[in-house]
């Protein structure tokens with residue numbers, strides 16, 4: 001984190017999607033380190049486990065609810081906090097299914113929430129941090145930016161878009177005291193797959209002879225063997241502390257180290273072949 005931000009005594013952070021997985025582990029790590037944390041969920045009851053934590057402020061918001069601007073909730077939290085030193089745009093979800101066979105509103109919701117609404121939120125965060133001349137913004141992207149997940153086209157698009165925005169901001173915000181980190185975890189052992197398992201079951205039942213079932217099984221196997229949210233959060237916090245803008249990868253050796261190098265160095269057809277084999281298709 002930049003000197004300006006670490007020197008602030010009452011450190012405060014805003015985390016979207018703090019009710020589970022990476023966001024929850026991050027919120028707990030920051031609270032234990034003495035931060036004030038504003039954490040979001042679509043359902044405040046899902047934040048009940050923080051009720052005994054001092055310094056936690058629950059915020060209700062849904063990125064997929066177009067009638068409510070998520071950045072309004074952020075603005076009012078930012079005002080109460082007196083400005084955040086750290087914001088982590090972590091909330092996200094996936095949809096598993098073939099592109100054409102999935103009904104358009106499903107993709108539309110995914111793209112609106114994870115590109116349009118998330119970008120509007122980041123826009124507000126950058127504006128406010130520019131006024132305060134400092135802060136760290138972490139945009140949680142994914143290895144899927146470089147290594148697209150099978151049958152998750154909307155998710156792959158969303159993460160690639162947010163990574164592209166992060167890279168644009170790294171350049172635009174040079175010398176402003178604002179550090180933008182494009183955080184790209186590989187698989188993490190959270191409830192992320194579970195949240196889309198009903199969609200996956202429907203898609204597989206509708207296309208029993210396709211590659212869908214094999215890909216889903218592999219994805220489940222990969223997640224079961226993946227690092228925990230706490231391990232990934234430790235890597236993220238090290239990156240935040242360093243305060244170096246740009247891409248930060250985290251995860252198992254194949255996903256976080258070998259796969260990104262392979263994608264850069266191997267001819268496309270070969271990299272694609274390896275990727276498909278990796279997903280059992």
Ligand SMILES: NC(=O)c1ccc[n+]([C@@H]2O[C@H](COP(=O)([O-])OP(=O)(O)OC[C@H]3O[C@@H](n4cnc5c(N)ncnc54)[C@H](OP(=O)(O)O)[C@@H]3O)[C@@H](O)[C@H]2O)c1
Pocket residue numbers: 016017018019020021022023040041042043046061062063064065090091092093113140141142143184185186187188189190191192193195223
């Ligand atoms: N797990 C992985 O393997 C993995 C790998 C790479 C990147 N990521 C990314 O890491 C981030 C966190 O994922 P996770 O693994 O921790 O998943 P998770 O355990 O399913 O948690 C997702 C979080 O996002 C929130 N959320 C979901 N849909 C939302 C919506 N429409 N509006 C607002 N909040 C919403 C959930 O809150 P409520 O349900 O309480 O509203 C929850 O707190 C995501 O952006 C994901 O894409 C995950």
